[in-house]
Amino acid sequence: MRHFTYQGLPTQVTFGTGTVALLPTVLAQQGVRRAMLLSTPQQAEQARAATRSLGNTIVATFTDATMHTPVEVTARAEAELAACGADGVVAFGGGSTIGLGKALAVRTGVRHIAVPTTYAGSEMTPILGETAGGRKTTRRASEILPHAVVYDVDLTLGLPPGISGTSGINAIAHAVEGLYARDTNPVMQLVAQEGIRALASALPRVVADGADMAARSQALYGAWLCGMVLGSVGMALHHKLCHTLGGSFDLPHAETHAIVLPHALAYNAPAISEAMAILRSALGDDDPAAALHRLARQVGAPCALRDLGMPESGIDVATDQALENAYWNPRPLERAGVRDLIARAWAGDPPAASESESA
Incomplete structure (x- = not known):
C-alpha cells in the first residue's frame, strides 16, 4: 500500500429524521447564544418554521443568500451580522446559503451551523467559492469548514x-x-x-x-x-x-x-x-x-x-x-x-x- 496522509474533519454531525429539533442542543454545544438565520428568498418561510425551536436565540434573519456567493451580498449580510451582535449563523438550505455561512464565518470568526436541505455536500467542506466582477475564485482553509451540521431527512421531502x-x-x-x-x-x-x-x-x-x-x-x-x-x-x-x-x-x-x-x-x-x-x-x-x-x-x-x-x-x-x-x-x-x-x-x-x- 502506498504512503498517504489522512486528516479527519472535525465537524460535529447529527444525522437522522426529526433531528432539526435538536438545534437548541447543537447551538448550546457550539457556544452560540445569539444566531443569525440565513436562507435564500425561496426558503425563507421553511427556514423560519424549521428553526422555531430556537426561539429568541435567533436574533436576526438574512434571506438573500445567492448562487455563487457574490461578495456584495456577503458584505450586506456581514453588516447585518455586526448590527445584531450574533455570535453564530444557522445556514438553512443548499450550497448558496451554506456558502454565505462560510463567507461570514471566515470573515468574522462566528460559529457556523449548517442545516442542509439538498444533496450538494458543501456543508462538509473547508472550501469557499466567491464571485466578484464576473469571476469565481475558490479558496480552502480550515476555518471555512462549518462547525456543526444537522442532517434531517424530513427537510428533504419537499425537494423537487x-x-x-x-x-x-x-x-x-x-x-x-x-x-x-x-x-x-x-x-x-x-x-x-x-x-x-x-x-x-x-x-x-x-x-x-x-x-x-x-x-x-x-x-x-x-x-x-x-x-x-x-x-x-x-x-x-x-x-x-x-x-x-x-x-x-x-x-x-x-x-x-x-x-x-x-x-x-x-x-x-x-x-x-x-x-x-x-x-x-x-x-x-x-x-x-x-x-x-x-x-x-x-x-x-x-x-x-x-x-x-x-x-x-x-x-x-x-x-x-x-x-x-x-x-x-x-x-x-x-x-x-x-x-x-x-x-x-x-x-x-x-x-x-x-x-x-x-x-
Missing part, C-alpha cells in the same frame, strides 16, 4: 425532483474527483465508493417517489459521504471547469456539475485506471462516464450547457480560462481535448467514447 437529481449528481462529482485526486488515500476512496453507490442507487427512486423515506435517507447519507471526500482531498479538472463556467456565465451550480461530470471523467479516464475500477464497482457499469451521463438523464437533470444559457461563443472563452492557471490534473491539459470536452457538454452530446473506453 429536478433539484434532487441535480444536487445529488453534484455530490457524486465531489467523490468521483476525490478518487483520483493527487492527495487521495484509501480511506477517502472507500468513503467515495460508498457515497457514489448510495447516491446512484437512491436518486432514481427519489425522483420517482419523493416521499420514499428510505431513498431520501440513503441519498442524504451518500451526499454526506461525498461531501466528506471533497472536504478531505483535492480536486482537478472537473471542479476547475465548473467554477469557471459558473462564474463566467452565471450558470446554476448543481446543473453545471451534472452536465460536465461525465465529460471530465471521460477526458481523464486514460490516466486513472484505479479510480475507474472503483467506479465500475460503485456504478455497476463497465463505462462509468456513460453511466453517469445516463443517470443524469434518468433523474431529469439537464445534459447541455446551452440549455442553461451558455452561448456557443463561450466554448472558447471557457477553454482559455480553464487553461489560464496551472493546476494539477491526472492527465495533462491539452487545449484540443479540453475544448472538445466543453463543446460536447455545451451541445449535450454523450461523453467521448474513445476516452472512456480506453480506461
Whole structure:
C-alpha cells in the first residue's frame, strides 16, 4: 500500500429524521447564544418554521443568500451580522446559503451551523467559492469548514425532483474527483465508493417517489459521504471547469456539475485506471462516464450547457480560462481535448467514447 496522509474533519454531525429539533442542543454545544438565520428568498418561510425551536436565540434573519456567493451580498449580510451582535449563523438550505455561512464565518470568526436541505455536500467542506466582477475564485482553509451540521431527512421531502437529481449528481462529482485526486488515500476512496453507490442507487427512486423515506435517507447519507471526500482531498479538472463556467456565465451550480461530470471523467479516464475500477464497482457499469451521463438523464437533470444559457461563443472563452492557471490534473491539459470536452457538454452530446473506453 502506498504512503498517504489522512486528516479527519472535525465537524460535529447529527444525522437522522426529526433531528432539526435538536438545534437548541447543537447551538448550546457550539457556544452560540445569539444566531443569525440565513436562507435564500425561496426558503425563507421553511427556514423560519424549521428553526422555531430556537426561539429568541435567533436574533436576526438574512434571506438573500445567492448562487455563487457574490461578495456584495456577503458584505450586506456581514453588516447585518455586526448590527445584531450574533455570535453564530444557522445556514438553512443548499450550497448558496451554506456558502454565505462560510463567507461570514471566515470573515468574522462566528460559529457556523449548517442545516442542509439538498444533496450538494458543501456543508462538509473547508472550501469557499466567491464571485466578484464576473469571476469565481475558490479558496480552502480550515476555518471555512462549518462547525456543526444537522442532517434531517424530513427537510428533504419537499425537494423537487429536478433539484434532487441535480444536487445529488453534484455530490457524486465531489467523490468521483476525490478518487483520483493527487492527495487521495484509501480511506477517502472507500468513503467515495460508498457515497457514489448510495447516491446512484437512491436518486432514481427519489425522483420517482419523493416521499420514499428510505431513498431520501440513503441519498442524504451518500451526499454526506461525498461531501466528506471533497472536504478531505483535492480536486482537478472537473471542479476547475465548473467554477469557471459558473462564474463566467452565471450558470446554476448543481446543473453545471451534472452536465460536465461525465465529460471530465471521460477526458481523464486514460490516466486513472484505479479510480475507474472503483467506479465500475460503485456504478455497476463497465463505462462509468456513460453511466453517469445516463443517470443524469434518468433523474431529469439537464445534459447541455446551452440549455442553461451558455452561448456557443463561450466554448472558447471557457477553454482559455480553464487553461489560464496551472493546476494539477491526472492527465495533462491539452487545449484540443479540453475544448472538445466543453463543446460536447455545451451541445449535450454523450461523453467521448474513445476516452472512456480506453480506461
